[in-house]
Amino acid sequence: MADQYARYGDGTRPAEIPAIRWDEPPEGPVLVLLDQTRLPAEEIELVCTDAPALVEAIRNLAVRGAPLLGIAGAYGVALAAARGFDVEEAATSLEGARPTAVNLAVGVGRARAAHRAVLARGGSEEQAAEAALAEARALHREDAEASTRMAAHGLALLDELLPGGGHRVLTHCNTGALVSGGEGTAFAVALAAHRKGRLRRLWVDETRPLLQGARLTAYEAARNEMAYTLLTDNAAGSLFAAGEVDAVLVGADRIAADGSVANKVGTYPLAVLARYHHVPFIVVAPVTTLDPGTPDGASIEVEQRAGHEVTEIVAPQVPMAGVEVGGGIPVAPLGTQAYNPAFDVTPPELVTAIVTEEGVVSPVTAEALAELCDRSRQVTI
Numbered sequence: 463m464a465d466q467y468a469r470y471g472d473g474t475r476p477a478e479i480p481a482i483r484w485d486e487p488p489e490g491p492v493l494v495l496l497d498q499t500r501l502p503a504e505e506i507e508l509v510c511t512d513a514p515a516l517v518e519a520i521r522n523l524a525v526r527g528a529p530l531l532g533i534a535g536a537y538g539v540a541l542a543a544a545r546g547f548d549v550e551e552a553a554t555s556l557e558g559a560r561p562t563a564v565n566l567a568v569g570v571g572r573a574r575a576a577h578r579a580v581l582a583r584g585g586s587e588e589q590a591a592e593a594a595l596a597e598a599r600a601l602h603r604e605d606a607e608a609s610t611r612m613a614a615h616g617l618a619l620l621d622e623l624l625p626g627g628g629h630r631v632l633t634h635c636n637t638g639a640l641v642s643g644g645e646g647t648a649f650a651v652a653l654a655a656h657r658k659g660r661l662r663r664l665w666v667d668e669t670r671p672l673l674q675g676a677r678l679t680a681y682e683a684a685r686n687e688m689a690y691t692l693l694t695d696n697a698a699g700s701l702f703a704a705g706e707v708d709a710v711l712v713g714a715d716r717i718a719a720d721g722s723v724a725n726k727v728g729t730y731p732l733a734v735l736a737r738y739h740h741v742p743f744i745v746v747a748p749v750t751t752l753d754p755g756t757p758d759g760a761s762i763e764v765e766q767r768a769g770h771e772v773t774e775i776v777a778p779q780v781p782m783a784g785v786e787v788g789g790g791i792p793v794a795p796l797g798t799q800a801y802n803p804a805f806d807v808t809p810p811e812l813v814t815a816i817v818t819e820e821g822v823v824s825p826v827t828a829e830a831l832a833e834l835c836d837r838s839r840q841v842t843i
């Protein structure tokens with residue numbers, strides 16, 4: 463079950479609300495999400511008391527973004543265990559809630575493995591539930607640490623590639639604290655540049671159709687007092703042509719073994735533009751987003767979403783939960799068919815560098831990525 467929990471702020475100066483938190487009120491453990499479908503107009507927490515509620519929140523994008531999906535998935539398993547539900551069933555439904563971000567399956571898998579391991583050695587259900595929660599908390603903490611390290615590596619790379627400073631960075635979708643245990647991925651790099659006085663401008667793609675850039679990245683840029691400008695996705699070409707972009711920084715939902723990058727739809731055209739205009743195209747992602755099990759871009763499953771997200775403008779206040787017609791403002795004739803992939807895939811040859819917490823891969827090759835994966839596994843073990 464999900465319920466609205468609390469209402470904060472007036473939408474102009476947001477309060478500090480974490481994107482996700484575990485809580486233990488007297489009625490029993492809950493997973494509390496900042497409902498991202500309501501931002502920036504309202505800051506409302508959504509309380510999940512079971513896995514089906516979390517699955518719905520994931521599908522609606524109340525909780526979203528690859529690293530946060532992993533954290534949410536792990537807590538979802540812990541929630542099912544703590545409330546005495548069928549953990550295996552919960553894990554299966556959670557990992558299938560959205561197909562593209564590999565972090566979701568990784569997070570679910572980690573908490574499920576911790577739960578199974580306790581039961582396998584004869585531990586109680588209660589001990590298994592505690593182990594699942596400990597694993598979720600560990601993933602949450604690790605993601606925060608990874609975020610700090612990605613920001614440092616990413617800023618060093620930007621400074622190296624653009625020695626003049628005064629970076630003008632274009633970003634797409636939302637990759638900040640709303641998707642992370644820390645300050646995010648690509649956005650964290652821009653934020654680090656801002657704090658060092660080296661960010662001249664953050665260009666924010668609005669990110670049609672669900673406006674993660676306009677609603678969420680602009681919200682995060684504003685609260686961090688960054689110099690930012692919002693543009694429609696299709697204005698990016700003229701911005702490059704005017705010589706106004708020094709680098710592109712984006713996140714990733716899954717990086718295949720060959721270095722192909724799945725990210726929010728609209729990322730691939732930016733990579734093509736960046737190549738044409740000789741601008742570095744940098745992907746920032748934690749190692750949990752690297753998926754050695756997926757050989758190449760063609761093997762990545764791209765989520766297809768409902769057509770009404772395109773045929774209607776969805777106001778942030780309008781819940782998008784499981785309805786055929788979204789209740790937004792129609793912008794196309796009734797019955798219009800829409801093509802609405804949530805992600806696209808950028809081939810490795812268009813990616814200047816992949817920045818992770820374990821270091822930078824550039825040029826992007828299957829060998830370099832495999833080496834980084836091995837290194838990070840050694841560090842984790």
Ligand SMILES: CSC[C@@H](O)[C@@H](O)C(=O)COP(=O)(O)O
Pocket residue numbers: 523526527528529563634635636637638641646647648674712713714715725726727804
């Ligand atoms: C660090 S976030 C990287 C990606 O998850 C992000 O760019 C993105 O595409 C999110 O898509 P969303 O559909 O909003 O979950």
